[in-house]
Amino acid sequence: MHNKTIKELADGLRSSEFSSVELTQYFLTRIQQHQHLNAYITVTEDLALQAAQVADERIASGNATLLTGIPIAQKDIFCTLGVKTSCGSKMLDNFIAPYNATVVEKLNHAGAVMLGKLNMDEFAMGSSNENSYYGVAKNPWNTTAVPGGSSGGSAVAVAAGLAVCATGTDTGGSIRQPAAFCGITGLKPTYGRVSRYGMIAYASSLDQGGPMTRSAEDAAIMLQAMAGFDEKDSTSVDHPVPDYSQGLNSSLVGLKIGLPTEFFGEGLSRNIATALDIAIKEYQCLGAEIINISMPTLTLAIPTYYVIASAECSSNLSRFDGVRFGYRCENPVDLADLYTRSRGEGFGREVKRRILMGTYALSAGYYDAYYLKAQKIRRLISDDFKNALSQVDVIMSPVTPTNAFGLGEKTADPVQMYLEDLYTIAINLAGLPAISIPAGLSADGEGSTPMPVGLQIIGNYFAEAKLLNIAHCYQQVTDWHRHMPNGFE
Amino acid sequence: MHTNQWEVVIGLEIHTQLATKSKIFSGASTEYGAEPNTQACAVDLGFPGVLPVLNKEAVHKAVIFGMAIEAQIAPYSVFARKNYFYPDLPKGYQISQMDLPIVGVGHLDIEVDGETKRIGITRAHLEEDAGKSLHENFHGLSGIDLNRAGTPLLEIVSEPDMRSAKEAVAYMRKLHELVRYLEICDGNMQEGSFRCDANVSVRPKGQQAFGIRAEIKNINSFKFVEKAINHEIERQIELIESGGSVVQETRLYDSVKDETRSMRSKEEANDYRYFPDPDLLPVEIDEAFKAQVKAALPELPEAKKQRFKTYYQLDNESASMLTSSRALADYFEAVVKTSACEAKLCANWITGDLSAALNKADLDISESPVKATQLADLLVRISDNTISGKIAKKVFDTLWQQPNSSADDIIDAEGLKQITDTGAIEAIIDKIIAANLGQVEQYLSGKDKVFGFFVGQVMKEMQGKANPAEVNKMLLAKLKN
Numbered sequence: 001m002h003n004k005t006i007k008e009l010a011d012g013l014r015s016s017e018f019s020s021v022e023l024t025q026y027f028l029t030r031i032q033q034h035q036h037l038n039a040y041i042t043v044t045e046d047l048a049l050q051a052a053q054v055a056d057e058r059i060a061s062g063n064a065t066l067l068t069g070i071p072i073a074q075k076d077i078f079c080t081l082g083v084k085t086s087c088g089s090k091m092l093d094n095f096i097a098p099y100n101a102t103v104v105e106k107l108n109h110a111g112a113v114m115l116g117k118l119n120m121d122e123f124a125m126g127s128s129n130e131n132s133y134y135g136v137a138k139n140p141w142n143t144t145a146v147p148g149g150s151s152g153g154s155a156v157a158v159a160a161g162l163a164v165c166a167t168g169t170d171t172g173g174s175i176r177q178p179a180a181f182c183g184i185t186g187l188k189p190t191y192g193r194v195s196r197y198g199m200i201a202y203a204s205s206l207d208q209g210g211p212m213t214r215s216a217e218d219a220a221i222m223l224q225a226m227a228g229f230d231e232k233d234s235t236s237v238d239h240p241v242p243d244y245s246q247g248l249n250s251s252l253v254g255l256k257i258g259l260p261t262e263f264f265g266e267g268l269s270r271n272i273a274t275a276l277d278i279a280i281k282e283y284q285c286l287g288a289e290i291i292n293i294s295m296p297t298l299t300l301a302i303p304t305y306y307v308i309a310s311a312e313c314s315s316n317l318s319r320f321d322g323v324r325f326g327y328r329c330e331n332p333v334d335l336a337d338l339y340t341r342s343r344g345e346g347f348g349r350e351v352k353r354r355i356l357m358g359t360y361a362l363s364a365g366y367y368d369a370y371y372l373k374a375q376k377i378r379r380l381i382s383d384d385f386k387n388a389l390s391q392v393d394v395i396m397s398p399v400t401p402t403n404a405f406g407l408g409e410k411t412a413d414p415v416q417m418y419l420e421d422l423y424t425i426a427i428n429l430a431g432l433p434a435i436s437i438p439a440g441l442s443a444d445g446e447g448s449t450p451m452p453v454g455l456q457i458i459g460n461y462f463a464e465a466k467l468l469n470i471a472h473c474y475q476q477v478t479d480w481h482r483h484m485p486n487g488f489e
Numbered sequence: 490m491h492t493n494q495w496e497v498v499i500g501l502e503i504h505t506q507l508a509t510k511s512k513i514f515s516g517a518s519t520e521y522g523a524e525p526n527t528q529a530c531a532v533d534l535g536f537p538g539v540l541p542v543l544n545k546e547a548v549h550k551a552v553i554f555g556m557a558i559e560a561q562i563a564p565y566s567v568f569a570r571k572n573y574f575y576p577d578l579p580k581g582y583q584i585s586q587m588d589l590p591i592v593g594v595g596h597l598d599i600e601v602d603g604e605t606k607r608i609g610i611t612r613a614h615l616e617e618d619a620g621k622s623l624h625e626n627f628h629g630l631s632g633i634d635l636n637r638a639g640t641p642l643l644e645i646v647s648e649p650d651m652r653s654a655k656e657a658v659a660y661m662r663k664l665h666e667l668v669r670y671l672e673i674c675d676g677n678m679q680e681g682s683f684r685c686d687a688n689v690s691v692r693p694k695g696q697q698a699f700g701i702r703a704e705i706k707n708i709n710s711f712k713f714v715e716k717a718i719n720h721e722i723e724r725q726i727e728l729i730e731s732g733g734s735v736v737q738e739t740r741l742y743d744s745v746k747d748e749t750r751s752m753r754s755k756e757e758a759n760d761y762r763y764f765p766d767p768d769l770l771p772v773e774i775d776e777a778f779k780a781q782v783k784a785a786l787p788e789l790p791e792a793k794k795q796r797f798k799t800y801y802q803l804d805n806e807s808a809s810m811l812t813s814s815r816a817l818a819d820y821f822e823a824v825v826k827t828s829a830c831e832a833k834l835c836a837n838w839i840t841g842d843l844s845a846a847l848n849k850a851d852l853d854i855s856e857s858p859v860k861a862t863q864l865a866d867l868l869v870r871i872s873d874n875t876i877s878g879k880i881a882k883k884v885f886d887t888l889w890q891q892p893n894s895s896a897d898d899i900i901d902a903e904g905l906k907q908i909t910d911t912g913a914i915e916a917i918i919d920k921i922i923a924a925n926l927g928q929v930e931q932y933l934s935g936k937d938k939v940f941g942f943f944v945g946q947v948m949k950e951m952q953g954k955a956n957p958a959e960v961n962k963m964l965l966a967k968l969k970n
Contacts, residue, residue: 079538092537099531101538198538205767233540234769312767315570318581319535323633326537339574362572362762371764 001026002161003484006218009164010066013059020059020069024052024113027071031115031162034488038137039156041076042084043116051113058111066221068111073163075154076117077124078104078209079198087200088120088132088150091320091327091346101198102230103167103209110225115163119153122348123317124174124202126150127420130411131350139182140485142449145404148178154212155182160488165213165222169199171206172305173399173424176436179212180399180454183438185471185481186212187219190461191431192237194223195230201316203309204235206428215481216437216471220244223464239462247465248472253287255470258392260295263423269402275440275453276398279474283396286473291392297384300377301426302418306354307361307374308429313351314358320346353414382430389460394470398423399436399454403444427458434458435467438480452480495691497722498699499657500649503664504642505674506618506682507550513617513641514541514584521680525634529620533639535579540768543568547641548772550673551591551615552782554643557671557789558610560595562779568615568769572762576633577620585644587763590614591772592643597667598791599659600809608660609648616642637681643673649688649699654718658711661685663790665711670790670815678709685714689721690735700725701735705742705749717742721749793818801825801832810840817854820861828865830872838868842885858892859885867896874956880905908954911963914947918960918967921946932968943968 001023004012012018028045048071055069079085079097081104086092100108108114121131129152130136139147140160147156151168155178158166168175170188179186187210194209201207211222224245229238259280264273284290322328322342329341347355361370388395401422410417427434439455455474459467475481512519515532532539555562569587592613599606620635645664651657665683668674675682690702705721708714720742725735739758740749788796790812797808797818811821817839824835843864847857867884870876876884887899900906908914921943922929932939947960 079536085537087537095537097538098536197540200537201768203767232542234542235540235767311764315572315582315762315764318572318574319537319579321574321576321581323576324534324536324579335576359762362764364760364762367762367764 002030002164003214003482003489005215006066006070006164006213006221009070010064010068013056013069014064020052020055020071020113021049023069024048024071024115027115027163034140034160034162036138037140037143037156037160037162038135039119039153039160039162040073040116041086041088041119041132041134041153044083044114045116047083048113048115051108055111055113065110065225067107067225070112070164071115072107072112072222073115073118073154073157073166074104074107075120075151075167075169077120077169077200078167079200080104080114080117083117085117085200086133087124088122088134089347089351090133092325093133093327095326097198099198102195102232103226104198106225106228107167112225118151118157118166121150121152121174122351123200123313124150124169124171124207125313125350125354127173127177127417128405128407128410129153129178130407131348133348136407139404140488141183141451142404145406145449145451146181146409148181148400148404150174150178151186151212152178155179155184155186158182158184158212158214159485161484165211165218167209167226168212169207169209170424170428171202171208171309172428173421175210175212176399176424176434176454176456177421179436180438180452180456181404183441183452183480183483183485184212184214185216185219185435185437186210187223187435187464187467188427188433189223189227189464190237190433191428192235193239193433193462193464194226195228195233195236197230197232201312203312204316205312206305206309208428216435216468216475217245217248219435220248220465220468220472223468227464237462242465244465244468247469249476250469250473251287252283252470252473255283255286255288255394256291256392257283257288258291258293258388258395260293260298260388260395260397262295262298263397267401267419267422268398269444271442271444272398272400272402272453275442276396276455279439279455279478280396282474282477286477293388293391293395295384295388297377297381298426301381301429302422304374304377304381305421305425305429306357306418307370308378310354310358311361311371311374312358314355314362317347317351317355322346350414378429381426385426385430385432385458393459394463394467395458397456397458399456403442403448403451403453423456432458432461433464433467435471437471437474438483439474439478440480441483452483494694495722495726496694496696497652497654498649498690498692498702499651499654499718500688501647501651501657501660502686502688503645503647503661504618504684504686505645505664505668507547507641507643507673508675509544509546509550509641511544512639513544513547513615515639517639519640521677523636525623525632525636527636529635529638533579533635535581541584541766543769543772544641547615548591548774549782550641550671551613551643552774552779553671553673553786554613554645554668555592555595556779556783556786557667558592558595558597560610560613561593562774563589563591563593563772564774565589566591566614566772566774568766568772569763570766573759575619575622576631577622577635577638579620579635579638583617583619584766584769585616586614589771591774597660597663599656599663601653601656601659606650606656608650608656611646611648613643613645616644618642649690654715654722657687657718658715661711661714666790666813670787672787672815681709684709687714687718687721689718689725691722691725691729701737703735703737703749704739706739706752708742713742713744716744716747717749720747724749787815797821801836803832803836807836807840810844811836814854820854820857823861824865824868827862828868828872830865830868834868834871838864842882846885846889859888860892863888863892863895870896870900874907876900876905876907877953877957879953880907905954907956908951911959914951914955914959914963917947917950917955918943918964921950922967929968940964940968
């Protein structure tokens with residue numbers, strides 16, 4: 001049941017093979033059984049069963065969508081009316097959202113059944129899920145390895161079959177990197193494709209919500225429900241939403257795939273390079289043409305990102321001041337004490353580190369040297385992509401430089417952790433869509449556990465349908481996306 | 490006076506609350522005076538995940554203002570975040586504009602002691618207002634009311650072009666008049682719809698460089714602006730003359746003690762860490778929109794005043810007064826049009842009796858019990874000699890008391906119609922002459938002044954209802970014989 005696609009499950013619901021209530025109960029039981037994975041921060045059992053009941057009635061009445069009655073889960077960054085929305089932080093451990101995020105509203109509207117809220121790095125800052133106030137979610141392929149982050153809980157839930165699919169958000173790789181580490185499909189749409197309203201902001205100019213699923217076909221269905229202009233988000237784009245499922249299975253003959261030399265050189269693990277080589281050969285067999293390209297600004301992406309993202313977060317997180325909602329320190333003596341202790345006690349180390357970096361980057365006398373310079377480089381990076389995508393249809397690259405690393409392995413060195421996002425970050429800076437798909441299982445040394453490897457496909461603005469088709473075609477001739485970790489089949 | 494050696498330099502920053510129905514970045518109402526925190530939605534409260542959406546009407550009103558001061562309207566302007574912590578600032582930043590404001594360089598002409606002076610306007614930018622902190626009745630704690638949070642403001646920054654508190658007040662009044670004319674701000678200073686910060690410095694006369702300035706915050710009346718600035722000027726001059734020097738700082742005017750006191754120095758000033766707000770797109774304004782706004786612009790006070798002077802042949806003072814508000818000017822034009830009377834007569838009545846009555850009753854022209862058509866009817870009766878000007882005042886007073894009646898009703902009911910029957914007047918004149926032969930003799934011996942005595946006697950006898958011109962003419966004829 002938990003390894004079926006959305007379409008298979010929708011067929012089962014329609015033919016009354018099983019009801020949504022039964023399906024929901026099945027997943028609730030699995031969540032219970034695999035609690036040690038720590039994928040969920042909150043399980044909304046009662047709400048889920050109620051929603052499933054409503055979904056069953058809707059299916060019976062004949063006006064259901066493909067998602068009606070399908071058990072999904074939300075990253076705990078999306079506000080959910082009446083349900084705790086913690087953003088992985090002690091700061092919001094007591095926060096019950098008074099409204100639904102647009103994405104939540106849309107998925108509810110489609111009839112999806114929300115099982116609960118998923119674990120994540122605090123305020124989406126992290127690449128390993130180790131920055132969660134609720135403890136790390138465990139990678140089901142190897143529970144001593146990280147699941148990736150920040151949408152770690154989402155990746156774990158989907159990989160382990162604790163939800164059919166999940167929402168994630170991606171600011172510098174937070175959908176794609178955990179998708180790669182956990183062997184699932186994750187799509188970061190074009191900036192502005194999915195509404196950010198109700199998605200707690202980390203870095204507003206980079207944040208983008210997207211689907212995390214077991215296949216490109218499922219991602220197409222889920223994105224269909226999530227995408228679209230939202231008048232509540234001025235940065236969402238009023239661009240028509242195509243039928244993402246319709247174009248799947250289009251021929252790849254003549255497709256020009258660009259491979260940036262900067263992404264396949266030093267720093268990339270041998271086992272990943274080998275796995276990707278095979279995947280790219282598969283595309284050649286499907287008729288695609290491979291073109292080597294150079295994108296010299298890519299190496300500037302990490303410092304650029306950490307200036308811009310930190311600057312925005314330093315301002316975005318100012319509202320968490322202990323005054324109106326969230327954590328408030330005990331017995332503040334005055335206003336300064338209220339602020340410093342509420343924020344000092346409510347935020348974790350990485351969040352505080354980025355607030356400090358961002359505050360510094362925006363300070364008088366440093367603004368030009370850091371923030372303004374970073375914005376200029378951001379433009380250069382965008383131009384580099386624009387140039388590349390005028391020569392090729394899509395760009396392929398690794399998602400991560402290594403297999404999922406061990407728990408605690410990189411927590412002592414923040415820079416090492418930041419380098420994890422080497423291949424994903426530039427895409428956010430350019431605002432482009434990119435998808436991560438499972439492209440092999442590979443051990444990085446003798447005796448080590450084979451772990452999923454991700455392939456990243458980057459497309460032009462609003463080319464989500466193209467990316468989904470390219471991913472889907474690969475998934476028609478390979479079965480990496482069908483593999484489930486031991487014990488979760 | 491020591492002040493003679495010093496030149497005063499003043500620049501004003503005026504916050505005008507734009508009269509939009511909803512807030513600048515949310516759909517909550519901007520209505521004043523509601524129960525605390527009943528007009529603050531999730532966006533105004535800065536809840537996690539919420540996003541601002543720009544109110545187009547606020548942009549429209551800012552462009553109207555820019556057009557009215559002949560400023561450059563930025564084709565591309567940007568919202569920026571001004572970051573600082575305060576409990577009545579829910580997001581921890583205020584959305585404002587910094588590098589690229591919507592309204593660029595413009596100007597406003599003021600008149601002081603009969604001289605016209607052009608005051609430069611550096612810029613005007615859109616921003617959101619903060620909430621209010623309430624420090625009373627909370628037993629040592631502070632209350633926060635966020636109803637005002639997110640109310641649209643247009644901050645209008647002048648050049649340091651004013652040289653006295655009087656000029657500053659004239660500029661502030663002129664701006665106040667303009668924003669109400671344009672109907673972009675209700676101008677209510679009590680409710681904080683029009684607030685002023687003043688930058689004040691002094692320098693020895695003839696010196697080019699500016700002195701160190703102090704900024705006086707949040708002055709909310711014309712009277713206080715003048716007082717606060719004059720106090721600050723005096724404080725600075727005394728300080729310098731006693732060997733001290735002015736420090737750059739923010740000062741607060743205490744209207745009760747009538748003094749300014751230091752709030753914070755430059756060193757204590759916040760580093761606001763301005764940066765472009767990534768939640769909002771830049772505002773783009775094209776030529777077509779500007780043309781549309783320009784076409785819809787009402788006649789501006791200065792143009793109206795000039796027109797009143799040339800078209801209606803009014804003197805400067807009457808024209809200024811009548812154009813001091815759009816409603817008053819409209820009232821005047823309605824009276825002229827309906828009555829077809831001489832404009833000067835209409836102007837005199839409106840700036841005279843009507844204004845005096847309104848002032849006494851503390852009413853705005855829009856609340857006048859005597860409507861324009863009613864006043865017009867009254868003036869028609871003066872023009873056609875039905876009543877004299879003196880009787881008209883009496884009719885006006887009655888009309889003020891009985892706004893549902895008309896001038897004609899009152900004239901009829903009280904028998905105030907002017908007597909033009911020469912026979913009746915002649916009889917009275919004869920009677921008066923007969924009774925005052927002594928005065929007749931005086932008049933005939935060359936004492937022309939006595940003529941006035943006869944006029945007065947006749948008018949008294951006729952209870953003021955005789956046509957004065959007719960009385961003059963006939964009396965002159967009779968006395969000469």
